Amino acid sequence: MIPLRTRLAQALDYVWGGWGAAASLLLLVALWEAGHEAYGTLVLPSPRETFAMLWRMTLDGRVWPAVVETGRNALAGFLGGVLVGGLLGALAGLSDMMRRLLAPVSTLMLGIPAIAWVVLSLLWFGGSGLAVVFTVLVTSAPVVFASAAEGVRSLDGALQRMARAFRVPRRVLVWDVYLPHMLSYLFPAVATALALSWKVAVMTELLSGAGGIGDGLATARVQVDTVKAMAWILVVVALLLAVEYLLLEPLRRHVLGWRRELPGAETRDPQGI
Amino acid sequence: MKPPAAPRFGDIVLASAFRPFFLLVPLAAISAVLPLPVIWTGLVGSGTIGSAAWHAHEQVFGCLAAAMAGFLLTALPSWTGTPAVTGRPLAMLVTVWLAGRLAFWLDGVLPASLVALADLAFLPAVFGSALPALAKAGKRPIDLGLVVAGLLLANFWFHMTRLGALPGTPDVAVVLGLDLLLVAIALALGRILPVALGAALQEAGLRGPVRLSPGRRHFAAATLALFAAADTFAPASPVTGWIALAAACAQLDRIVELHRGAALRRPQVLLFYVAQAFMAAGLAGLGAAALGACFDPVGLRHLLGMGAASLTVVTVMSIVSLRHSGRAFPLPRAVWIGPLLIIAATLLRVAVPEIAPEAMPWLGVALPSALWAAGFLAWLVVFGPWLVTPRLDGKPG
Amino acid sequence: MSPAVMIAQDSPRRMSAGLAIDAVSHAFGPEPVLSGLSVTLPAAQVGCLIGPSGCGKSTLLAMIGGLLRPDQGRVAHPFARPAFVFQDPCLLPWRDARGNIAFGLNALPMSRTECSARADRLLGTVGLTAEDGEKYPRELSGGMRQRVALARALAIEPDLLLLDEPFSALDVGLRRQMQALVRRLIDARGLTTVLVTHDLAEAVRMADRIVVLSPRPAHVAAQHDIGMPRAARDDGFVQAEVGRLLADPATAEALAVEGLS
Numbered sequence: 001m002i003p004l005r006t007r008l009a010q011a012l013d014y015v016w017g018g019w020g021a022a023a024s025l026l027l028l029v030a031l032w033e034a035g036h037e038a039y040g041t042l043v044l045p046s047p048r049e050t051f052a053m054l055w056r057m058t059l060d061g062r063v064w065p066a067v068v069e070t071g072r073n074a075l076a077g078f079l080g081g082v083l084v085g086g087l088l089g090a091l092a093g094l095s096d097m098m099r100r101l102l103a104p105v106s107t108l109m110l111g112i113p114a115i116a117w118v119v120l121s122l123l124w125f126g127g128s129g130l131a132v133v134f135t136v137l138v139t140s141a142p143v144v145f146a147s148a149a150e151g152v153r154s155l156d157g158a159l160q161r162m163a164r165a166f167r168v169p170r171r172v173l174v175w176d177v178y179l180p181h182m183l184s185y186l187f188p189a190v191a192t193a194l195a196l197s198w199k200v201a202v203m204t205e206l207l208s209g210a211g212g213i214g215d216g217l218a219t220a221r222v223q224v225d226t227v228k229a230m231a232w233i234l235v236v237v238a239l240l241l242a243v244e245y246l247l248l249e250p251l252r253r254h255v256l257g258w259r260r261e262l263p264g265a266e267t268r269d270p271q272g273i
Numbered sequence: 274m275k276p277p278a279a280p281r282f283g284d285i286v287l288a289s290a291f292r293p294f295f296l297l298v299p300l301a302a303i304s305a306v307l308p309l310p311v312i313w314t315g316l317v318g319s320g321t322i323g324s325a326a327w328h329a330h331e332q333v334f335g336c337l338a339a340a341m342a343g344f345l346l347t348a349l350p351s352w353t354g355t356p357a358v359t360g361r362p363l364a365m366l367v368t369v370w371l372a373g374r375l376a377f378w379l380d381g382v383l384p385a386s387l388v389a390l391a392d393l394a395f396l397p398a399v400f401g402s403a404l405p406a407l408a409k410a411g412k413r414p415i416d417l418g419l420v421v422a423g424l425l426l427a428n429f430w431f432h433m434t435r436l437g438a439l440p441g442t443p444d445v446a447v448v449l450g451l452d453l454l455l456v457a458i459a460l461a462l463g464r465i466l467p468v469a470l471g472a473a474l475q476e477a478g479l480r481g482p483v484r485l486s487p488g489r490r491h492f493a494a495a496t497l498a499l500f501a502a503a504d505t506f507a508p509a510s511p512v513t514g515w516i517a518l519a520a521a522c523a524q525l526d527r528i529v530e531l532h533r534g535a536a537l538r539r540p541q542v543l544l545f546y547v548a549q550a551f552m553a554a555g556l557a558g559l560g561a562a563a564l565g566a567c568f569d570p571v572g573l574r575h576l577l578g579m580g581a582a583s584l585t586v587v588t589v590m591s592i593v594s595l596r597h598s599g600r601a602f603p604l605p606r607a608v609w610i611g612p613l614l615i616i617a618a619t620l621l622r623v624a625v626p627e628i629a630p631e632a633m634p635w636l637g638v639a640l641p642s643a644l645w646a647a648g649f650l651a652w653l654v655v656f657g658p659w660l661v662t663p664r665l666d667g668k669p670g
Numbered sequence: 671m672s673p674a675v676m677i678a679q680d681s682p683r684r685m686s687a688g689l690a691i692d693a694v695s696h697a698f699g700p701e702p703v704l705s706g707l708s709v710t711l712p713a714a715q716v717g718c719l720i721g722p723s724g725c726g727k728s729t730l731l732a733m734i735g736g737l738l739r740p741d742q743g744r745v746a747h748p749f750a751r752p753a754f755v756f757q758d759p760c761l762l763p764w765r766d767a768r769g770n771i772a773f774g775l776n777a778l779p780m781s782r783t784e785c786s787a788r789a790d791r792l793l794g795t796v797g798l799t800a801e802d803g804e805k806y807p808r809e810l811s812g813g814m815r816q817r818v819a820l821a822r823a824l825a826i827e828p829d830l831l832l833l834d835e836p837f838s839a840l841d842v843g844l845r846r847q848m849q850a851l852v853r854r855l856i857d858a859r860g861l862t863t864v865l866v867t868h869d870l871a872e873a874v875r876m877a878d879r880i881v882v883l884s885p886r887p888a889h890v891a892a893q894h895d896i897g898m899p900r901a902a903r904d905d906g907f908v909q910a911e912v913g914r915l916l917a918d919p920a921t922a923e924a925l926a927v928e929g930l931s
């Protein structure tokens with residue numbers, strides 16, 4: 001087991017890494033500010049205006065409900081997508097017949113642009129939250145499908161043979177061999193699907209008027225209120241960043257820590273003073 | 274054959290560039306603040322030219338430039354394996370620097386163009402002396418060379434604005450000089466930190482490699498360079514403000530690599546750490562000020578000049594004096610004295626105008642000046658003897 | 671649960687409680703890999719399998735370890751705890767070296783502290799440092815990985831040791847060291863061992879019985895017993911013995927070194 005002190009130090013290092021990300025984002029804000037100075041508020045409101053607007057909207061109680069709404073739809077669709085894609089993928093990995101049956105379908109689904117699904121789900125479900133959930137589900141499921149299939153298919157390899165040779169109990173086999181193996185295949189796909197689910201959810205909301213952040217964006221567009229639109233975009237971006245840096249990246253480090261790069265690979269030998 | 278005579282004082286001091294320049298840096302640092310208390314407390318009327326510009330110029334292009342010359346002309350040859358500047362050429366360099374200082378002190382007595390000529394000679398001379406090392410392909414001190422060239426141009430601009438030959442004000446030019454020095458520090462730390470951190474890890478009894486990523490260093494230096502450009506062309510713009518904030522974050526991002534337990538408490542690491550923190554604070558403050566917060570920009574510039582630049586310079590000077598006089602780590606305990614005095618001076622100079630502007634002349638200028646002078650004197654007392662005695666290991670330099 | 675146990679249980683107990691491979695044939699595709707191969711090895715002895723590449727040595731080892739059921743014939747032995755060192759080290763990429771060494775201990779009733787203590791001990795035994803113990807397989811060199819695999823096999827204190835070219839990625843000095851280590855362990859614990867190797871000198875240094883397999887489909891081309899106690903085999907002896915073995919036409923032919931003899 002890793003001692004607590006090391007864990008704390010690692011956590012601190014991780015949180016500290018936020019400064020690097022902040023530097024990069026602030027440079028982007030500087031570019032934004034320059035754009036504002038060049039083109040004016042109607043095209044590109046200034047960052048400070050936008051932040052102020054976001055603050056006002058939050059105080060008015062408009063932001064949080066929208067975030068919850070979008071989050072609920074996106075998460076429901078994402079979980080459904082992972083479940084469906086994962087299960088079907090596992091089936092395809094286990095049985096060759098299922099693979100023959102499902103793989104082309106999954107490839108086809110992957111090729112259908114998200115916007116086409118939005119149109120279809122609007123026709124089928126109207127402007128309800130269900131349309132959002134459905135669109136997210138069908139766009140994220142194929143992403144998970146392929147890697148789940150590949151993960152299950154490659155389970156029965158040299159490592160499993162090794163584990164059998166050492167006659168470890170089933171629990172260990174599942175926990176120490178199957179699970180890490182599956183995670184190394186599934187995790188990247190699931191992370192991609194999660195990031196995708198937000199964007200698709202907002203897009204569907206925008207076109208369907210089903211509430212949430214996308215609806216706010218649509219309203220801002222109708223009112224030609226660039227400041228408000230930018231503020232809503234900020235909300236989306238902030239959510240994406242939060243999911244990536246507060247959830248996915250720590251998980252990734254925890255789960256795929258063994259993939260770490262060779263130590264010192266990126267440092268050049270210093271020559272001293 | 275005659276028995277070898279004991280080496281003469283001049284030969285020892287001129288054996289390597291760091292010796293004479295590091296001896297002069299404390300004197301320059303002290304002389305650059307000497308007139309300030311007198312002016313601020315109102316005992317004597319202000320000088321003929323802007324006292325702020327004079328003081329800033331002497332700190333940046335007098336004191337810090339001398340330290341940089343001593344460092345570069347010692348370090349560059351040893352990185353690249355090119356011959357170092359010693360003896361008579363070094364004596365010439367020192368004389369050129371002294372002439373510049375003398376001219377500045379006599380500003381108002383001498384014609385402005387003569388002052389400019391005397392002062393402008395030094396950096397090109399340093400650049401020329403560093404050229405053999407910089408020209409050596411394959412090695413990478415090119416970036417530092419570019420910064421020296423930038424400094425040279427900034428100083429040129431400074432004098433041209435005084436003479437009315439170029440647009441702009443001396444203040445903006447000297448601020449550019451300071452910004453460029455920060456870039457130089459960010460780059461040079463990439464060379465110094467591995468040595469310092471390695472020694473600190475050993476002293477703290479820790480194992481494990483010194484891991485400093487070039488990516489972080491380049492990011493820190495690049496954001497600073499961007500800030501220097503923005504600060505010059507659009508000093509008060511919010512764009513510059515955001516860039517300053519980004520640069521502050523990049524500096525903070527960088528120092529995570531110094532979080533190495535007990536090694537962080539060793540002077541050769543902790544002093545750099547504090548200096549980096551000052552740099553981040555100064556940049557963040559400037560950024561906030563450009564975006565509308567009411568901070569005193571002059572105080573924040575002092576945070577950068579005193580807290581970040583000078584503290585780093587003093588620490589580098591300590592390490593270079595130790596290593597190039599043939600000594601091994603650890604640094605003597607007395608190494609703390611000078612930096613602590615300088616830190617106290619910095620905090621006073623920055624905090625007083627924010628908290629108690631009316632106490633500025635005594636608490637914000639006179640006392641910090643005294644602490645500052647005492648700090649550099651303390652450094653000279655501790656390390657000066659090493660600079661005027663031969664290398665311990667008998668090697669040249 | 672595994673076929674090896676079943677084979678061991680239904681085997682007759684008469685062959686001095688050692689390893690008996692009886693007329694084993696096997697094929698993966700249309701071409702047979704093993705054809706009617708019979709070998710015996712008394713308990714507490716070291717058998718070396720040597721033969722041309724691709725002749726079926728690893729396949730035979732998998733059968734002995736119970737990972738593969740022969741198409742025909744029987745493999746019988748009384749051992750309850752075989753341990754493998756595979757030709758490819760087969761380490762879990764998501765466990766550090768220490769965790770990999772302790773992996774086999776999961777099958778034994780053992781507390782966590784005991785496990786980690788034993789893993790630490792074995793790290794030292796195979797010449798790895800505590801720091802290496804924290805590295806993941808992709809951060810280890812090929813030879814280090816092989817040593818971790820060896821330590822993992824030794825950790826479970828097996829009664830049957832199956833080694834598939836375990837020293838191939840080591841330099842000469844380290845190889846000698848590891849050979850000596852395994853030899854000491856074998857002698858001290860009376861381990862029955864099957865060692866696959868390409869190196870006749872290694873076989874002579876380690877084995878009580880050298881089994882030379884013919885090219886595919888493999889059968890026993892020649893078999894040599896070495897009487898000298900392992901501790902007494904010096905370099906001179908090994909050289910002379912290698913020469914003597916190669917003088918045997920069947921051996922030389924199987925190893926395709928006729929040109930030399």
Ligand SMILES: Nc1ncnc2c1ncn2[C@@H]1O[C@H](COP(=O)(O)OP(=O)(O)OP(=O)(O)O)[C@@H](O)[C@H]1O
Nearest residue numbers: 698699703722723724725726727728729730757886
């Ligand atoms: N799982 C498998 N499926 C199909 N063919 C196999 C399989 N395993 C081994 N073979 C074939 O069986 C033959 C013997 O393989 P084996 O690995 O036993 O050779 P080996 O004697 O160990 O060779 P080497 O010395 O190169 O390791 C080879 O021709 C190989 O192609």
Ligand SMILES: [Mg+2]
Nearest residue numbers: 727728757834
């Ligand atoms: Mg093999």
